[in-house]
Amino acid sequence: MWTSLIGPLLVIMIALAVVGTVKRIRLWQQGKPASFPIGRALAAIPRRYLVDLHDVVARDKAFANTHVATAGGFVASGILMVLVFVLGLDNTLTFALMSATFAAMAFGAVKVKKRRENPPANLSKGPWQRLPNSLLVFSFSGLMMSLLLLLGIGNVPIIVAALLIVGILLGLAELLFGMTWGGPMKHAFAGALHLGFHRRQERFGGGRSTGLKPINLDEQTLGVEKPSDFYWNQLLGFDACVQCGRCEKVCPAFAAGQPLNPKKLIQDMVVGMAGGETGNYAGSQYPGKSDEARCGAPDKPLFEGLLDAETVWSCTTCRACVEECPMMIEHVDAIVDMRRNLTLAKGETVGKGAEVLENLIATDNPNGLSPNSRANWSVDLKLNHLSEVGTTDVLLWAGDGAFDLAYQRTLRAVVTLLRHANIDFAILGNEELDSGDLARRLGDEATFQRLAIANVKTLNKYQFRSIVTPDPHAFHVLKNEYPDFGGSYDVFHHTEYLAKLVEQGDIKLKQAKSQSVTYHDPCYLGRYNGGYDAPRYLLSSMGLTVSEMERSGYRSRCCGGGGGAPVTDIPGEHRIADMRMDDARETGADMVAVACPQCAVMLEGVVMPRPEVKDVAVMLLDAVVENADAGQAKAVGE
CATH class of the missing domain: 1.20.950 (Fumarate Reductase Cytochrome B subunit)
Incomplete structure (x- = not known):
């Protein structure tokens, strides 16, 4: 037969x-x-x-x-x-x-x-x-x-x-x-x-794993210079790419016309692993780049022919690509691994990145300001310092708000709200150093580890129940990346902690004036940590109805402020912040509520006319200001 x-x-x-x-x-x-x-x-x-x-x-x-x-x-x-x-x-x-x-x-x-x-x-x-x-x-x-x-x-x-x-x-x-x-x-x-054999086993079964993994600074090769420097299961992950382009559709850098396409990047990694040339790739190219075939090999440096450095510097580390990938590939890990080699081994951080890293090394803050002025923002507020009280319920982590006047509006609003709820809290003052988030995303693992170890040493001297911070980047690092250096703490984003106080009745609200509001999800609060509900709960508790943008929640578009993008400043056809503000305009809202100082800076930088941009904490204070005493309200400033 x-x-x-x-x-x-x-x-x-x-x-x-x-x-x-x-x-x-x-x-x-x-x-x-x-x-x-x-x-x-x-x-x-x-x-x-x-x-x-x-x-x-x-x-x-x-x-x-x-x-x-x-x-x-x-x-x-x-x-x-x-x-x-x-x-x-x-x-x-x-x-x-x-x-x-x-x-x-x-x-x-x-x-x-x-x-x-x-x-x-x-x-x-x-x-x-x-x-x-x-x-x-x-x-x-x-x-x-x-x-x-x-x-x-x-x-x-x-x-x-x-x-x-x-x-x-x-x-x-x-x-x-x-x-x-x-x-x-x-x-x-x-x-x-x-x-x-996934490198992030914690992602399965409903888990979340978003913290970058440390590298051994004593290794001969720092970061990834050539394909064989990746872990074998990372190479396996690249080979799993189905070229569906879901990552391409959500990448803010690709949409802005910057020279990054996460799908193309992963396919280039496969060429580097297997050897050969990129001519067989039949998908979208890197914006602004020719489709000329390039060659790669397992032991050939990636940036000697196969890739341009500006491709990896275009990434905002927003993890939109990772969130959408049906094969659960970790694009951001690969990009940061390559940045580590460019920064640590070659000293080739682009844009103002090198200057920022030098400032962090010299002054422990990215702007190069005197570290002894870190507590100046709080002088008139007469806050408790942990060095003086030794123990507290809540440690308020200031972050870059210590030096940024715009961010201080949010920080001071949080102070007033905590006092209104009779919360026992304190700050580190000048003992607080930069969290190291920016250094790590720019590939300077050495500076990040120095800052993390120093901060952990300081934090472990004191007793507190939890850390609260308005900065999602610091929140993420303290919560998910400091445990690798001996610092495991209960860390809350300010919206999460304030939502708990409102729910418990410690903060009583009046109804806000009627206005249309849309909410922008910060990447490091949302996709990185699943913090979608607390900000919306606070807005609804004020009697506000949120008009959601088409891209919201886990599909929120990045503001363009993460991953050191504002300092690497890779040119494209559009500004990511402008595209995000266009998303907000489409809702017809009069105000964009934010929950991240970096998002606020990026969106406030969009030219008028545009909706007003205001942090959720400042909006919340407006709803309770009649119940707070006049001195506290005045402390927030205009």
């Missing part, structure tokens, strides 16, 4: 796929070692694939259903083919199941084909345009074969039998070899393993 040929051919193809698998694994192993319990990692893959990955895929419900039908149908059909043609389990039940799985895959393949007829710009073309045809040929040939077996029709014209066998084998070759030898389907193999 003609179907007897399928079994031996299937065994040969599986053997060749195994060879490809070994070769692919060796490519990943060029990276630095990272130890994992292999059994536990492999066992975790099914749940992470079915739950964590599909939670992201399901944001596009239509395609999620297509993916389930196509991928699920392929896997099930492949297993049944092995059972039937290799192990000899050929009976009516297996024929019926095989017919059903091939039918499901055929349904999905038709949907994929339709999606690819006029693909959006974010989808890569090239071999990806061929893939739907391979899916169709394989699924319909397999479905026809399965139905013939199910109906007991063994004798068919030789031309029909040949066409069915060739269709199955051609389609299977594209899918099977594509997974293991490096084709459009390689994301299926690499992606599955990536879920098990």
Whole structure:
């Protein structure tokens, strides 16, 4: 019977796929070692694939259903083919199941084909345009074969039998070899393993992991100079990219016309890992850059031909790309790793970055101001200093507000609100150093670690229950990155802490005047830490209705102020802050409520006419000022 040929051919193809698998694994192993319990990692893959990955895929419900039908149908059909043609389990039940799985895959393949007829710009073309045809040929040939077996029709014209066998084998070759030898389907193999051996295991099961990981400053190579300097499971993650372009669609730098496309960057990392040139890439380029092919190799420095440094300096570290990636790739980690090498090993921080880092080294603040003036903002407020009282309930972390007059409006409002709620709080005053966030995002891990260690040493001298700060960047670093240096604290963003006080009745509010308000989610409060609800709760507690921007919550557009972007200042076609203000204008709101001093600076820098920009804490104070004493209200200033 003609179907007897399928079994031996299937065994040969599986053997060749195994060879490809070994070769692919060796490519990943060029990276630095990272130890994992292999059994536990492999066992975790099914749940992470079915739950964590599909939670992201399901944001596009239509395609999620297509993916389930196509991928699920392929896997099930492949297993049944092995059972039937290799192990000899050929009976009516297996024929019926095989017919059903091939039918499901055929349904999905038709949907994929339709999606690819006029693909959006974010989808890569090239071999990806061929893939739907391979899916169709394989699924319909397999479905026809399965139905013939199910109906007991063994004798068919030789031309029909040949066409069915060739269709199955051609389609299977594209899918099977594509997974293991490096084709459009390689994301299926690499992606599955990536879920098990992911560098951030905490992301799975509903967890969150956003803090940058420390590097050993005694290592010979600081950061990443060449592809082989990445950890092996980072290279595996790059290979998992499906080139869907979801990261490209949400990247603020790409939208602004700066020379960064996170999808293109990851594909360049793959070229660097595997060797060769970028000419086969068939997606959107870096804005403002030519599509001229570039070459890479595992041991060739990335910025000697493959990449331009301004590509990694364009990133605002907003994690929008990471949030949207269905394969859960960590773009920001890779970018900061490369920045570390540029800054620490080569001294090539761009723009005003070098000056800012020099200031941090000399004065422990990015503006180069006298560290002995850090507490000057609070002189008239007569605040308790921890060095004097030794213990307190709340430590108020001032951050850059110690030197920035605009930020001090928020800081002073928080002081007044804490006093109104009778909270026992104090500040570090001149003992507080910069949190190190900016230094770390600019790649200066050495300065960050010095600042972190010094701050932890100071904090651990005193007793307090929690830290409160209005700066999401300091909040993130203190909460998620200081524990690596011996500093584990209960850290609250000011909106979170104030929301608790309002909810408990410690702060009583009057209804704010009627006005239309929209709220801008800071990246380091929202995507980094899940802080979406508290600011909105405070606004609603004031009787305000929030008109949400189209891009809000976890899809909020960055203000352009993170990752050192204002000091690296890579030119583009637009300013990210202008684009964000356009989002706000579309709501028709009169005011943009913010919860981050950096966001406030960026959005207030947009030319008029535009909505007013005001921190949630200042708005909250306006709603309680009649209940506070006049001296406290006056302390906030205009």
